[in-house]
Amino acid sequence: MTRSVLDDRKRVEPTAPAQANVRIAYALLQTPIGPLQLFSTSRGLVKLALPNEPRSTAEAYIRRLFGPIPIREDKAAHEQALAELTAYFAGTGWSFSAPLDPRGTPFQRLVWDAVAAVPYGETRTYGAIARAIGRPAATRAVGAANGANPLPIIIPCHRLIGTNGDLIKYGGGIDIKRRLLALEQGSA
Numbered sequence: 001m002t003r004s005v006l007d008d009r010k011r012v013e014p015t016a017p018a019q020a021n022v023r024i025a026y027a028l029l030q031t032p033i034g035p036l037q038l039f040s041t042s043r044g045l046v047k048l049a050l051p052n053e054p055r056s057t058a059e060a061y062i063r064r065l066f067g068p069i070p071i072r073e074d075k076a077a078h079e080q081a082l083a084e085l086t087a088y089f090a091g092t093g094w095s096f097s098a099p100l101d102p103r104g105t106p107f108q109r110l111v112w113d114a115v116a117a118v119p120y121g122e123t124r125t126y127g128a129i130a131r132a133i134g135r136p137a138a139t140r141a142v143g144a145a146n147g148a149n150p151l152p153i154i155i156p157c158h159r160l161i162g163t164n165g166d167l168i169k170y171g172g173g174i175d176i177k178r179r180l181l182a183l184e185q186g187s188a
């Protein structure tokens with residue numbers, strides 16, 4: 001059974017005022033593809049920044065969601081996600097169960113749920129995801145939602161490919177997408 005990333009959370013508006021009850025924890029993980037930055041609320045991981053995304057850009061994303069709140073370094077808050085990502089890059093972890101708290105529109109979350117269902121080591125086309133969510137004509141919208149995925153690797157947007165099998169569009173760059181797919185296919 002695939003875990004839903006949708007649950008009952010509401011969309012957070014991009015100009016959210018500071019939320020006094022929200023605390024953001026930050027951790028950095030060195031990986032074979034470069035450093036990954038993890039940001040989480042008490043509910044779960046809200047952002048995973050790939051190596052090509054500066055910390056300032058990732059923090060700006062967090063502040064658009066939650067307002068001008070402090071971000072504190074806290075590896076303990078990310079213990080499960082860090083362990084699962086470490087296992088993934090070691091080739092011994094094939095799924096993730098760390099708590100997630102992705103923020104997006106209902107359509108984006110529907111797409112992310114379908115992307116999260118793509119098995120380790122397999123790929124799907126954008127069109128296949130559009131069909132899986134019951135919107136076969138929404139291939140471009142699926143691509144846009146996939147591009148807005150705040151939790152790459154965990155919601156494995158790197159597993160989406162073009163209709164002809166080409167590796168197209170990846171926020172971390174095509175080289176990282178190629179390396180992640182190679183890792184999953186045992187040839188990294």
